[in-house]
Amino acid sequence: MSHLLPLTVQGAETTHRGKRLVGPIDLTIEGAGATVIVGPNGSGKTTLLRLLHGAARLTHGEIAWNCPMDEAQLHQAFVFQRPVMLRRTVLENLIYPLKVRGTSKREARKSAVAWAAKIGLSDMIDRSALVLSGGEQQKLALARALITAPKVLFLDEPCAALDGRATREVEVILQAAKQNGTRLILSTHDMGQARRLADEMLFMLGGKIHEFGPADTFFEAAQTASARAFLKGDIVE
Amino acid sequence: MADIWLGLSQAFWLVITFDAELMEITLRSLMVSLSALVIASAIALPLAALLAVRRFRWRRWVIAILNALMGLPPVVVGLIVYVVLSRSGPLGVLGLLFTPTAMVIAQVIIIVPLIASVAHQALRDLWSEYHDLLISMHVTQGQKVATLLWDARRALLTASLAGFGRAIGEVGAIMIVGGNIDNVTRVLTTAIALETGKGEFALALGLGFVLIGLAIAVNLSIHALSRTEVEARW
Numbered sequence: 046m047s048h049l050l051p052l053t054v055q056g057a058e059t060t061h062r063g064k065r066l067v068g069p070i071d072l073t074i075e076g077a078g079a080t081v082i083v084g085p086n087g088s089g090k091t092t093l094l095r096l097l098h099g100a101a102r103l104t105h106g107e108i109a110w111n112c113p114m115d116e117a118q119l120h121q122a123f124v125f126q127r128p129v130m131l132r133r134t135v136l137e138n139l140i141y142p143l144k145v146r147g148t149s150k151r152e153a154r155k156s157a158v159a160w161a162a163k164i165g166l167s168d169m170i171d172r173s174a175l176v177l178s179g180g181e182q183q184k185l186a187l188a189r190a191l192i193t194a195p196k197v198l199f200l201d202e203p204c205a206a207l208d209g210r211a212t213r214e215v216e217v218i219l220q221a222a223k224q225n226g227t228r229l230i231l232s233t234h235d236m237g238q239a240r241r242l243a244d245e246m247l248f249m250l251g252g253k254i255h256e257f258g259p260a261d262t263f264f265e266a267a268q269t270a271s272a273r274a275f276l277k278g279d280i281v282e
Numbered sequence: 283m284a285d286i287w288l289g290l291s292q293a294f295w296l297v298i299t300f301d302a303e304l305m306e307i308t309l310r311s312l313m314v315s316l317s318a319l320v321i322a323s324a325i326a327l328p329l330a331a332l333l334a335v336r337r338f339r340w341r342r343w344v345i346a347i348l349n350a351l352m353g354l355p356p357v358v359v360g361l362i363v364y365v366v367l368s369r370s371g372p373l374g375v376l377g378l379l380f381t382p383t384a385m386v387i388a389q390v391i392i393i394v395p396l397i398a399s400v401a402h403q404a405l406r407d408l409w410s411e412y413h414d415l416l417i418s419m420h421v422t423q424g425q426k427v428a429t430l431l432w433d434a435r436r437a438l439l440t441a442s443l444a445g446f447g448r449a450i451g452e453v454g455a456i457m458i459v460g461g462n463i464d465n466v467t468r469v470l471t472t473a474i475a476l477e478t479g480k481g482e483f484a485l486a487l488g489l490g491f492v493l494i495g496l497a498i499a500v501n502l503s504i505h506a507l508s509r510t511e512v513e514a515r516w
């Protein structure tokens with residue numbers, strides 16, 4: 046199993062121009078499954094994900110993986126809220142992460158073709174990724190992240206631009222990744238999705254973790270009033 | 283107006299009779315400026331990519347200086363290269379003054395800032411688009427630069443061709459370092475200057491039209507070679 050975990054976070058903060066965006070964060074992520082981060086807009090979900098991934102500056106505290114940092118970084122991937130497309134074809138987008146790791150051309154291509162099929166883009170592999178629809182781009186970004194079989198995958202609202210059917214397709218892929226031992230850490234505004242995917246729930250509010258625990262407990266009996274209100278669909282500030 | 287018609291017909295005749303002298307100076311123009319283009323691109327493009335992805339202390343200064351050098355008067359470049367290459371200058375022993383090599387050197391100095399500045403703009407925009415993804419993928423510095431150069435190749439080609447246009451149309455610097463010596467360093471622009479000086483306007487105009495035609499032909503063939511217009515975006 047994954048030797049990256051547990052991930053231990055102690056008093057982690059990220060500040061921008063003296064303003065604290067998130068933190069202090071104390072958190073341990075271990076075991077298999079999916080941790081789903083929820084919370085209102087601006088509560089710090091994206092920033093927390095980036096911080097854990099090492100893409101936001103850690104200005105205070107500590108983030109430690111169960112292995113050296115550079116090794117941990119090699120086994121992570123990130124799917125952004127707004128997908129970043131390389132100005133290349135669909136196939137070349139899928140090949141890219143394998144190529145930078147030194148995978149042979151033939152193998153990379155084979156695996157890219159297989160992933161294109163999995164996300165239903167087989168007909169478009171030679172098209173520029175820039176002309177895909179928003180949903181297709183999001184699926185491509187997901188496949189490009191999973192193609193290296195990361196041990197930990199961060200996803201920032203992976204289904205925000207998707208319709209019901211595409212959301213289901215993405216969730217099938219995510220469930221499969223989970224089965225294969227990829228640890229998922231994702232944010233979402235879709236409570237249905239959170240219920241379907243989460244093993245652990247993390248509720249963010251005002252840049253801090255407000256509640257963190259097993260998913261069923263969270264949905265049945267959230268500890269804090271604000272989490273209960275958020276689940277009911279009330280506006281929480 | 284009569285001069286222009288005369289010039290056009292002169293150009294026409296010079297071209298269709300394969301005038302030996304015209305062929306020679308046209309070829310020399312082409313060789314000098316293409317060499318300058320290749321060398322300048324090899325310097326300017328990686329430099330532009332490094333400026334886009336690396337945050338080093340003097341970065342802002344380098345960019346500001348590059349932008350300022352874009353407007354560098356060619357005569358001044360010519361003068362400096364002349365002094366450096368002249369017999370008593372630091373590189374005088376190389377004996378390069380009044381050779382096509384000296385002209386290439388001057389043109390490289392003139393167009394590197396132009397190519398680097400234009401390329402830097404394009405690469406910086408692309409980098410801001412790619413930044414998060416490439417950081418997340420932990421690509422090496424070399425892979426970053428290679429990715430940016432490859433994915434911005436259309437814009438870079440335009441930058442290089444702008445440099446070529448400036449090089450082939452330039453006269454001040456190569457006049458000084460080349461000397462406009464018949465059969466050795468005479469190129470289209472210096473020949474035009476010479477004929478104009480002699481009052482041979484029609485011939486000068488003829489050469490001018492050949493120069494314009496040449497610039498267009500080079501642009502078109504480079505675009506065709508790289509098939510950039512065909513592959514466009516899909």
Ligand SMILES: Nc1ncnc2c1ncn2[C@@H]1O[C@H](COP(=O)(O)OP(=O)(O)OP(=O)(O)O)[C@@H](O)[C@H]1O
Nearest residue numbers: 061066067084085086087088089090091092093126
């Ligand atoms: N680079 C930055 N510079 C300044 N402020 C930032 C930066 N990144 C995030 N913030 C601020 O930090 C706070 C948290 O932002 P974040 O993007 O993490 O929220 P979020 O929970 O992902 O929101 P959403 O649900 O809208 O995606 C916001 O107030 C945002 O404006």
Ligand SMILES: [Mg+2]
Nearest residue numbers: 090091126201
């Ligand atoms: Mg967000």
